[in-house]
Amino acid sequence: MKTYLASTNAGKLRELEAILSDSELELLIYPDYRETAEDAPSYIGNAILKARALAEQLREAGEEAAVLADDSGIEVDALGGRPGLRSARYAGPESDWPQRRALLLSELQGVPDLLRTARFICVMALIVPGRELLTSLGVVEGYILGADRGRGGFGYDPLFLYPAAGRSFAELAPEQKNAVSHRRRAADALLAALRSESS
DSSP: OEEEESOOOHHHHHHHHHHTTTSSOEEEEOTTOOOOOOOOSSHHHHHHHHHHHHHHHHHHTTOOOEEEEEEEEEEEGGGTTOBGGGGGGTTOTTOOHHHHHHHHHHHTTTOOGGGOEEEEEEEEEEEOTTSOOEEEEEEEEEEEOSSOOOSSSOTTGGGEEETTTTEEGGGSOHHHHHHHSHHHHHHHHHHHHHHHHHO
């Protein structure tokens, strides 16, 4: 099933292509995708906003295809759940990932390792023409490290310690991360819902 991803994030596309490679969704980037404001008060709201925006753009272009959108973030307990919905805009809209990670570390200065609990959250929304909107949730628990570790992944991966592996997401090989990540868990739940609806 031809499925356009409502994103221009190359790292996210790479991960989702790998995660969904054996599924019925053939993931593509829509070259004329116009990003929409992510101003909903929840991950699910933002994922639905993005999915509906791209679905409307496809309708305007006379193209019929499925649309997949996700919204994700990292929540740190010692910071009351921040960065959360603002994960990609932490440290300001013009900031880059090293600046966002540096701000996170500065805010956690003095917080002991055992209290640096955090989780990655991913919510997905899938629109298939003629069917009900489907949504799913994926969560993975871990800790925030005291400094970047590893060169893989993207975003907050170098700071996120995945306890089961004893390594950061950025230290895991892509296939290792993709087997356990929040995106994998959300994708698995979404595919289960899609297959259940189709059966």
